[in-house]
Amino acid sequence: MIYSSIGYYALIFGLSISLPIFFFSIKNFRGNEIFDSKIISFSFTQFLLVVVSFLCLIMSFVFSDFSNETVFNNSHTTKPLFYKISGTWGNHEGSLLLWLLVLNLFVFIFLLKSRNLPKKYRILTVLFQQIIIIGFFIFLIDSSNPFNYVFPTPSEGLGLNPILQDPALAIHPPVLYLGYVGSSIIFSSALAATCINFITKTWATHIKEWVLISWIFLTLGILLGSIWAYYELGWGGFWFWDPVENVSLMPWLALTTLLHCVLVLEKRSTLTSWVIILSITTFTLSMCGTFLVRSGILNSVHTFANDPERGLFILSFLFLLLVISLFIFFTFHKSDKRGIISFSLFSKETSILINNWLMMYFLSVVLIGTLYPIFLDVISSEQISVGPPFYHKLIIPILIPFLIFMAISTQLKWIKFELDGKIYLIVFFVISLIISYFILDNFGNNLLINIVLIGSAFYLFLVTVRDFLKTKIQNFSQNLSHFGFSLLILSILFNNIFSSEIITNLKVGETFKNEKFEIEFRNLKKFEKQNYISYKGYFLIKENQTKEKLEPELRVYNQPNIITSEADIKTTFLSDKFITINTVQNEEYFNVRYLVKPFMLWIWISVILISLGGTISLFKKKSL
Amino acid sequence: MKRRIISLLIISFFLFVFIIFYQSLNKSSFYKPKSKIKDIPQFVAKSLSSQEEISSKKIFYEDKYYLLNIWASWCVPCRDEHPILVGLSKNKQLEIIGLNYKDNLSNAQKFLNELGNPYRIILIDKDGTKAIEWGAFGVPETFLIFKNKIVKKFIGPLDQSLLNEIEQIIK
Amino acid sequence: MKIFKIIFIILIIFYFSPLKANEIELQNKITKNLRCLVCQGQSIYDSDSEFAISLKLLVQNKINQGWSDKQIYNFLTDKYGEWILYDPKLNKNTYFLWFFPILILLFGGVIVLKKFNKH
Numbered sequence: 011m012i013y014s015s016i017g018y019y020a021l022i023f024g025l026s027i028s029l030p031i032f033f034f035s036i037k038n039f040r041g042n043e044i045f046d047s048k049i050i051s052f053s054f055t056q057f058l059l060v061v062v063s064f065l066c067l068i069m070s071f072v073f074s075d076f077s078n079e080t081v082f083n084n085s086h087t088t089k090p091l092f093y094k095i096s097g098t099w100g101n102h103e104g105s106l107l108l109w110l111l112v113l114n115l116f117v118f119i120f121l122l123k124s125r126n127l128p129k130k131y132r133i134l135t136v137l138f139q140q141i142i143i144i145g146f147f148i149f150l151i152d153s154s155n156p157f158n159y160v161f162p163t164p165s166e167g168l169g170l171n172p173i174l175q176d177p178a179l180a181i182h183p184p185v186l187y188l189g190y191v192g193s194s195i196i197f198s199s200a201l202a203a204t205c206i207n208f209i210t211k212t213w214a215t216h217i218k219e220w221v222l223i224s225w226i227f228l229t230l231g232i233l234l235g236s237i238w239a240y241y242e243l244g245w246g247g248f249w250f251w252d253p254v255e256n257v258s259l260m261p262w263l264a265l266t267t268l269l270h271c272v273l274v275l276e277k278r279s280t281l282t283s284w285v286i287i288l289s290i291t292t293f294t295l296s297m298c299g300t301f302l303v304r305s306g307i308l309n310s311v312h313t314f315a316n317d318p319e320r321g322l323f324i325l326s327f328l329f330l331l332l333v334i335s336l337f338i339f340f341t342f343h344k345s346d347k348r349g350i351i352s353f354s355l356f357s358k359e360t361s362i363l364i365n366n367w368l369m370m371y372f373l374s375v376v377l378i379g380t381l382y383p384i385f386l387d388v389i390s391s392e393q394i395s396v397g398p399p400f401y402h403k404l405i406i407p408i409l410i411p412f413l414i415f416m417a418i419s420t421q422l423k424w425i426k427f428e429l430d431g432k433i434y435l436i437v438f439f440v441i442s443l444i445i446s447y448f449i450l451d452n453f454g455n456n457l458l459i460n461i462v463l464i465g466s467a468f469y470l471f472l473v474t475v476r477d478f479l480k481t482k483i484q485n486f487s488q489n490l491s492h493f494g495f496s497l498l499i500l501s502i503l504f505n506n507i508f509s510s511e512i513i514t515n516l517k518v519g520e521t522f523k524n525e526k527f528e529i530e531f532r533n534l535k536k537f538e539k540q541n542y543i544s545y546k547g548y549f550l551i552k553e554n555q556t557k558e559k560l561e562p563e564l565r566v567y568n569q570p571n572i573i574t575s576e577a578d579i580k581t582t583f584l585s586d587k588f589i590t591i592n593t594v595q596n597e598e599y600f601n602v603r604y605l606v607k608p609f610m611l612w613i614w615i616s617v618i619l620i621s622l623g624g625t626i627s628l629f630k631k632k633s634l
Numbered sequence: 635m636k637r638r639i640i641s642l643l644i645i646s647f648f649l650f651v652f653i654i655f656y657q658s659l660n661k662s663s664f665y666k667p668k669s670k671i672k673d674i675p676q677f678v679a680k681s682l683s684s685q686e687e688i689s690s691k692k693i694f695y696e697d698k699y700y701l702l703n704i705w706a707s708w709c710v711p712c713r714d715e716h717p718i719l720v721g722l723s724k725n726k727q728l729e730i731i732g733l734n735y736k737d738n739l740s741n742a743q744k745f746l747n748e749l750g751n752p753y754r755i756i757l758i759d760k761d762g763t764k765a766i767e768w769g770a771f772g773v774p775e776t777f778l779i780f781k782n783k784i785v786k787k788f789i790g791p792l793d794q795s796l797l798n799e800i801e802q803i804i805k
Numbered sequence: 806m807k808i809f810k811i812i813f814i815i816l817i818i819f820y821f822s823p824l825k826a827n828e829i830e831l832q833n834k835i836t837k838n839l840r841c842l843v844c845q846g847q848s849i850y851d852s853d854s855e856f857a858i859s860l861k862l863l864v865q866n867k868i869n870q871g872w873s874d875k876q877i878y879n880f881l882t883d884k885y886g887e888w889i890l891y892d893p894k895l896n897k898n899t900y901f902l903w904f905f906p907i908l909i910l911l912f913g914g915v916i917v918l919k920k921f922n923k924h
Binding site for chain 3: 243245247250252253360363364367370371374375378379382386390392393394395396397398399400403404408511575592594595601
């Protein structure tokens, strides 16, 4: 009980700290003194108060304090401790509190790391960030209070969906939010820099760190979500073009583009407009994502709370931020036409422009695909669905030139046209197409589009491998990320093309047979566990010469009353073997799904490599 | 000047987007399928009582109103609406046909023994495909039919107000 | 430049060449494209709800009767509306959906090219 009070008043108090922050910031901005350290102290105080509030919520969950409405709705005494704690941010109110926490944390870290930068820039960043922080405070306290009371105190909570009791899903929100909220600092600081004409090389070097941090966490956050979906949702997929997934992909696309633009800005002091617009876009997309997921507009597996009132607040707040940022851009930004920065048609700058162009295309495809059904429904009351076929048809053809440009661009130089190793580039291209043709033809799949697609991915792969062997350490991190990306595309393509699946109905004791596989349903055993009853199926799979034992499980939970299907997955570097069972209404047999998914592990590894490239780049800067 | 125009355009664009999103907040995200089909499907099904196959042509041929009710013994809302159907079966202008959906036959019989049988004929849909022919996707769903055309479709259990509506139409 | 155009055209032609598929592949392809009405954001292929199981069976029956995928899609959209298809049909409702991204691509390309006509 006491935790709820402390937590709530910590929030109120934290909101009130905005006043001194504003006061001292504006005073310092106008005056001539150096940066006022009181601003840092107050930011830290505000941060501390939010930490206190967050800890109080965690304590309420740990101690199963059901007088707290959030705890009551989302927890249960029999939940294991780890999931009681992670349940804190697994709900709408708690996750917003986490957002607020990271907002405050990042602005505080920003102040600590920007000591050498202009005073006015620092103050403006604090002010813009503070506007966002105030918005979240008000939103929390007014409509999403994590510390509401329930009276009389219930003896038991409503429990949490067992599907959500999973380690990957427990860490997924914090990691993802670090990415989303990182973009808030980029947003605030880009606006601040625009106001005082500070979009320069120095600023680019400084902001690059933040872009990298945000980008790394966003990449890993998306990875965790996909891994969880693969293991838990039971049908071997890891990306469904579900609106909530798209909503995390869009800021990632914008952020990746921003990263490249910041690199150009740092080296060549150009593309300033791109940098500002992308900074605004990334944060807007992050906030938009928050809105869409929580407002009840979307029909999806993932959606959170459905409360239109909350949606309205976020929408208005977002619109306000957008108007402010556009106003600042159009009023203060002077485009870099003054010092003519010229570069040849075939230079690195061009390739980054092309990268921007294609990335923005991908972004628009995902954006339009996700939002169009909403617009159509409102305007004409027609309801349609936009699913994977749409995205595949529009993205895959353009992915081919994208991969090829990616391969060539790393060989280009700044400013002028000088292509390193032209012979290699041409030879590799031909080799890639040949390899790809042979692989696909061997498996009876010779659609030209597939050949060229795999060929392009191979091309990027070969070029980046060769770059590793060139012993030029300077671009190692970039090369690693690009290599990781080529590996990702290759793994996804092979996974897609060479997956096989068998869906059949079997009773205990029965066997399924075809030319390639034999699936024997040997036994079914019942076990009683802490908060569920488990039915384990024992299967023997024979494929060519190999035998594999797999044990999928059905779990019957009592709180809440659902049945989940837990897949058994045998992972090797070559492929995953994946099996699930499901009950069928009124029948004695079970529906059995057996899937062979090649290269799944490589999909995860390649994303880790991509983010590793970014991480290395981050730490390299520090050592200089 | 050019900047002003562009910025104004952009802001009005976002205002438009904002309004659309605001409107969408009040709409339900749950989909209610809208069917264009007005004609009843033609199908063949087994009857519960006689286990012999009957064609739909032989059921709906008369010049009166028919009510096709899709139900199952395992469906809780079906229990709630059943008394209304029993009451409605007394109305001479209307004939109620049942479609038993994905059910165990003895459970279905027990259901009828317990709550009454308002159906002139009960057809069996063991695998659920016949219900799909009608454009249904769950239980209970009810169709008001006249002259081989679907007059009205009811998704979910019937209640007093829907009962009144039906009685109004068939007058 | 010309080489690119030729490759592009060849790609387009082969891109739309039909997939050779046996019946199970066809059934999977169709059911992956159908949206489950009673689930939140799952395809019929993925879902294990009662409706999905019945619909999978119905699709199988229709394929055995010789129906093409277009016929099955039309059959189902007549009963359940366009919403049940994941691949939006190209009609007056969806012109914007399909063409606007392509417009953006072309528009972006023009902007990039313009940058170099200046030099």
